[in-house]
Amino acid sequence: MRLRKCLVANRGEIALRIIRACHESGLQAVAVYSSADANAAHVQTADAAYAIGDAPAAGSYLNIAALLDVAERAGCDCVHPGYGFLAESADFADAVIDAGLIWVGPSPHTIREMGVKTRARDLMASAGVPLVPGYQSDAPDFDGFFAAADEIGFPLMVKSAGGGGGKGIRIVHDPALLGEALESARREALNAFGDGRVFLERYITEGRHIEVQIIADAHGNTCHLLERECSTQRRHQKIIEEAPSPLLDDATRDAITSAAVRAAQAVDYVNAGTVEFIATPDRQFYFLEMNTRLQVEHPVTEMITGVDIVRLQFAIADGQPLPFTQDDIRANGHAIECRLYAEDAASNFLPATGTVQTFIAPHLPGVRVDAGVRSGDAITIHYDPMIAKIIAHARTREEAIIRLRHALAQTVILGTITNRDFLLALLDDARFKAGAVHTATIDAALDQFLPTPPDSVAWEALVALAYDELMAGSKPTGDGDDSGDGFSAWDVPDGFRLGSTRTTT
Known part of the structure; x- marks a missing residue:
């Protein structure tokens, strides 16, 4: 493999997953971290790690200039974005390529084409891929949406054209509520993606x-x-x-x-x-x-x-x-x-x-x-x-x-x-x-599916009991481990099991 060193432009479990793949492929992995992640697992697992900003993602993991600066200083030749953050940013992919680095992902052109859902629908239609009946328009008013909704039928979905992740989606069962759904979906999409365009699709019941x-x-x-x-x-x-x-x-x-x-x-x-x-x-x-x-x-x-x-x-x-x-x-x-x-x-x-x-x-x-x-x-x-x-x-x-x-x-x-x-x-x-x-x-x-809330009084009593025993410094007795740790769970023959309910017989 010609690639030698990868900037992992992410955090958490996906950063660790990419770092592991780097090492198994013979690449060095360079991590980045915000002030909140200075001691994170991905920082300690990588071959090198660089601070890139404060805890809020806008000043760190979404900071393209800071990421590219680290890539240059660390001598990276490729960038893997993981998922989330900048993973589907065509602008970031362009910036990586313009900096002379390899982008580990699809081309910026493909990201842009698929990033706008209405454009993606057009492309899929031309490729013969089945589409849910729907309607899309860039018109500033919603007149066309109301007419199309009658043809599509209810229930239907209002969806964001510029993003996903469940944001900018409304399910409409009552035609009288369509206008409100269009307005609220547009506002949410604009705030989340900077793109207020929405479109309609038939809602598939029990999909x-x-x-x-x-x-x-x-x-x-x-x-x-x-x-x-x-x-x-x-x-x-x-x-x-x-x-x-x-x-x-x-x-x-x-x-x-x-x-x-x-x-x-x-x-x-x-x-x-x-x-x-x-x-x-x-x-x-x-x-x-x-x-x-x-x-x-x-x-x-x-x-x-x-x-x-x-x-x-x-x-x-x-x-x-x-x-x-x-x-x-x-x-x-x-x-x-x-x-x-x-x-x-x-x-x-x-x-x-x-x-x-x-x-x-x-x-x-x-x-x-x-x-x-x-x-x-x-x-x-x-x-x-x-x-x-x-x-x-x-x-x-x-x-x-x-x-x-x-x-x-x-x-x-x-x-x-x-x-x-x-x-x-x-x-x-x-x-x-x-x-x-x-x-x-x-x-x-x-x-x-919701769990039953624990009895708060019972939990408080348990905490108080544990604290009292800790302060007393008394060593439990029993045939357990002989480590000398008086507070070891293994030193008490009470059937305690990690992650499981104790069974008493």
């Missing part, structure tokens, strides 16, 4: 979110790495992802993956990307958008195909051809990923900021943990509160669910509230086990 991982080199080879299903969502945010999809049969799988390859070829796509579709219960599917970057949920694809997508990104950026053909790609078993967040599901999923006193990830067969947080790290208001992605791989979907549930039960997190119990409730749900969850299932029945 299933299916996405196809595509990979393409600069030599004209484009392949898909099968599909993922991400229908387990809350407010358009993915919670659990899996591969392959439990909805698709072989014929639909062939059709949707072929459509994704056509979509990639229509925009001369090079490197890794994802084509997202919405599918009906009877397996009709329609194009949603193309994500011109690495996806959060890429590990489930890696688990079933054996393809290291991030290492392949570097190889493609280095000018190498794909090392396989489409016929070489086969699904091996089933993989499911859940996103473990520091958030309080019982309090409308508010981020739970503070210090993670203890984090012990599960170490189990068939389980992968991509974490960005360690014991002692802080969850702050400045960044996404994801602690880790936990991925289970097994021979069948049923076995993968069991394995993932066991991994979550064995995960120990002290010092912050997490969504672990919420995730366990989802995995235990009969609809999820049957592969019947659609994108509206969670929002429609949210109370069924």
